[in-house]
Amino acid sequence: MSSAPLVSISNLEVTFRTEESLVTAVKGISLDIRPGEILGIVGESGSGKSVTALSLMRLITAPGRISGGKILYQPPGKPPVDLLKLPATDLRGYRGHEIAMIFQEPMTSLNPLHTCGRQVAEAIRLHKKVSEGAAKKQTIALFEKVRIPDAREAYDKYPHELSGGQKQRVMIAMAISCGPRLLIADEPTTALDVTVQKTILSLLRELQEEMGMSVIFITHDLGVIAEIASRVAVMYKGEIVEEGAVKDIFDTPRHPYTKGLLACRPPLDLRLRRLPVVRDFTEDGRAADVDAFVRSLILPEAEQKAREELLSTRAPLLKVEGLSTWFPGKRSLLGKVHHYTKAVDDVSFEVREGETLGLVGESGCGKTTLSRTLLRLIEPTHGSIQYRGRDLRSLSAKEMRAMRKHIQLIFQDPYSSLNPRLTVGQAILEPMKVHGLYENDRARKEKVLELLEKVNLLPEHYHRYPHEFSGGQRQRVVIARALAVNPEFIICDESVSALDVSVQAQVLNLLTQLQQEFNFTYIFISHNLSVVHFMSDRMMVMNKGRIAEIGDAGEVYHHPKSAYTRELIAAIPTFFRKICYIPYLCTL
Numbered sequence: 001m002s003s004a005p006l007v008s009i010s011n012l013e014v015t016f017r018t019e020e021s022l023v024t025a026v027k028g029i030s031l032d033i034r035p036g037e038i039l040g041i042v043g044e045s046g047s048g049k050s051v052t053a054l055s056l057m058r059l060i061t062a063p064g065r066i067s068g069g070k071i072l073y074q075p076p077g078k079p080p081v082d083l084l085k086l087p088a089t090d091l092r093g094y095r096g097h098e099i100a101m102i103f104q105e106p107m108t109s110l111n112p113l114h115t116c117g118r119q120v121a122e123a124i125r126l127h128k129k130v131s132e133g134a135a136k137k138q139t140i141a142l143f144e145k146v147r148i149p150d151a152r153e154a155y156d157k158y159p160h161e162l163s164g165g166q167k168q169r170v171m172i173a174m175a176i177s178c179g180p181r182l183l184i185a186d187e188p189t190t191a192l193d194v195t196v197q198k199t200i201l202s203l204l205r206e207l208q209e210e211m212g213m214s215v216i217f218i219t220h221d222l223g224v225i226a227e228i229a230s231r232v233a234v235m236y237k238g239e240i241v242e243e244g245a246v247k248d249i250f251d252t253p254r255h256p257y258t259k260g261l262l263a264c265r266p267p268l269d270l271r272l273r274r275l276p277v278v279r280d281f282t283e284d285g286r287a288a289d290v291d292a293f294v295r296s297l298i299l300p301e302a303e304q305k306a307r308e309e310l311l312s313t314r315a316p317l318l319k320v321e322g323l324s325t326w327f328p329g330k331r332s333l334l335g336k337v338h339h340y341t342k343a344v345d346d347v348s349f350e351v352r353e354g355e356t357l358g359l360v361g362e363s364g365c366g367k368t369t370l371s372r373t374l375l376r377l378i379e380p381t382h383g384s385i386q387y388r389g390r391d392l393r394s395l396s397a398k399e400m401r402a403m404r405k406h407i408q409l410i411f412q413d414p415y416s417s418l419n420p421r422l423t424v425g426q427a428i429l430e431p432m433k434v435h436g437l438y439e440n441d442r443a444r445k446e447k448v449l450e451l452l453e454k455v456n457l458l459p460e461h462y463h464r465y466p467h468e469f470s471g472g473q474r475q476r477v478v479i480a481r482a483l484a485v486n487p488e489f490i491i492c493d494e495s496v497s498a499l500d501v502s503v504q505a506q507v508l509n510l511l512t513q514l515q516q517e518f519n520f521t522y523i524f525i526s527h528n529l530s531v532v533h534f535m536s537d538r539m540m541v542m543n544k545g546r547i548a549e550i551g552d553a554g555e556v557y558h559h560p561k562s563a564y565t566r567e568l569i570a571a572i573p574t575f576f577r578k579i580c581y582i583p584y585l586c587t588l
Helices: 049-056 116-128 132-145 151-155 164-176 194-211 222-228 246-251 256-263 278-282 286-297 301-312 367-374 397-403 424-434 441-454 459-463 471-483 501-518 529-535 553-558 563-571
Strands: 007-017 022-033 038-042 064-073 099-102 182-186 214-219 231-236 239-245 316-328 340-352 356-360 382-387 407-410 489-493 521-526 538-543 546-552
Touching: 007 049, 022 049, 022 064, 022 239, 038 049, 038 222, 049 064, 049 182, 049 214, 099 164, 116 132, 116 151, 116 164, 132 151, 132 164, 164 182, 164 194, 182 194, 194 214, 194 222, 194 563, 214 222, 222 246, 231 246, 231 256, 239 246, 239 256, 256 278, 256 501, 316 367, 340 367, 340 382, 340 521, 340 546, 356 367, 356 529, 367 407, 367 489, 367 521, 407 471, 424 441, 424 459, 424 471, 441 459, 441 471, 471 501, 501 521, 501 529, 521 529, 529 553, 538 553, 538 563, 546 553, 546 563
Parallel strands: 038 214, 038 231, 099 182, 182 214, 356 521, 356 538, 407 489, 489 521
Antiparallel strands: 007 022, 007 064, 231 239, 316 340, 316 382, 538 546
C-alpha cells in the first residue's frame, strides 16, 4: 500500500436542523483512507458512521448539511480534489466511477419496478457510454463475478424474486461496475444469516484484492470487522474515539466504549447471567476493573445444573408431533398440484414449562413458518399441536383467538408489526380490549404505563408514534404489547436480528429478566447461533424444513452431531469462536 492517502478527511462536521435545535451528527472528525486498504468504521446506530460515508459521496440532504471540513480525494498522478467544493455537475463524474457505495438495505436501494439487470446496466451506461447490448453483457459478467446463481436469468428478475444475499450481490455488482478506486460498504451484512454473511465478506475481500480498491466497511459488529478489515476507527456520538490496527484495538482497547462493544456480544464458551452493555463501561465506571466485572456475570455451573434438573422434572407445556406445513406450487390446467414446497416437514418436539427452546437455522429453513403454524396464523397440513394437553388444531377460530391470549408472538420487524396510525400506548392497550381484560380503558392505561416502565420506557412515550422511536425502543414496545395479555408462552421470531450488538444485548437481557420474573416459556428464533446459545436451555437446529438436531444448548454447540450445525458454527466470525473473545477473559 502507498503511504499517501487516497482520501483524507479533515475536521468534517455535519449538522441537522430539527424543530427544537441544531444537532451535530459528526463532530470535526479527521480520517485517512490509504490506497488498497480495508478500513473498518464501527459504532452504534446514531454514532455518525453512515453520515460520514454519505458525506464522502456528498449525499447529505436537508435538513442536514456539511457545515465544515475538507474531503481531499487524491487519484494517482492527478492533483488532489476537495470533494466538498466540486460543482454538482463535476461531482457526478466521481460518484459511481471513482467512489461507489453499497447501501445498507438492498431491498430499499433497488427499484422494485425495474429488473435487477437493467438497474446495473443503467449505471454502466451512465458512466461508460456503451450500447445497451454491451451494458447487458457486462452486467451478466458482473453477476457471474459476484457469483449470483444463473446470472443470465437473474438479469431479468425483479428484486423481490431474489433472496437477501442475492440482492446484496446485485448491489455489489452495481457498485463495482465502473471499477471504483474507493468502495464504501454501509452495513452490507446486517440481518443476513451467518453463512450468507461469510460468503459476502469473502466476496468483498476477493474483489478488493483483485481490483486493488480501497474499502470503507461500516458495521456495528466488531466480529465482522475482525474478519475483513486491517484497520478500524471506532465512532461514538459523532466522534472517532479510537483508531488503529484491528489486532491492537482488540487486544488492548483503550476507550470504555470500545470495551463495551467488545463485551456485549454473546460469548460462545461462557454462560453469563446477563450480557454486559455499553452503559456498564461508559457510565457506571466499571471499566476500571473489567476483569472483576465480567467475572461477576458468569453463571456458576452448580446454578446452571440446578436449573437443568428443575426443568427436566416439568411436564411439556407444548407438544408437537409430525407437524408439516406445505405450500402448493404450480398447478395443472385441471387444478392438480404438481409439487409442494415443504416449508415445515414432519417436525416433532416438546417445550417444557419455564424453559427457553432456541430455534436456529438459515433464512428459508422454516423457522418463521413453524412459529406462525404453532399459532395457526398459517394452517398446518399434517400433524398435531398440543398445548397443555389441548389439541390446537381442533379449536374453532373463536376458541383459537382466545387461546392466543396465552401464546404470544413477537414479530421479526417491530416497525411493520405496529400500526403507524396508533400511538404506542394505544397499540399496547388494544389487545387488552380485544380480550376483555381489566374494567375500563382507565385501568388498561394504568397497566400500559406499568408495562412501559417494565421494558425500560418512559410514561411520556405513551403518546408517541412508532416512527419516533429507535429500533431498540420499538422492539421494547412490541415486547410490552406481547406482555399486555399476561401470556405464559412467548415466541420470539428473529426479534433482535437487525439490532446493533449493543442494543441487542439490552433486549436479550430484558427478555431474560422477564422470564425470571414471570416464569415465561420461550421459543427463541434466530439465525445467530451465539445469540440462541446465550438465551436457550435447549437448542433446535432446522434445515430445509426438518430438524437437523436438538439437545442441550451447550452440547449442540460444543459437540454438534449434524454436518449442517457444524457449517453454522464454522460461519461464525473466527474471533468470536475463541474462548478469549475479549482480552480480559483470557485469564479465566
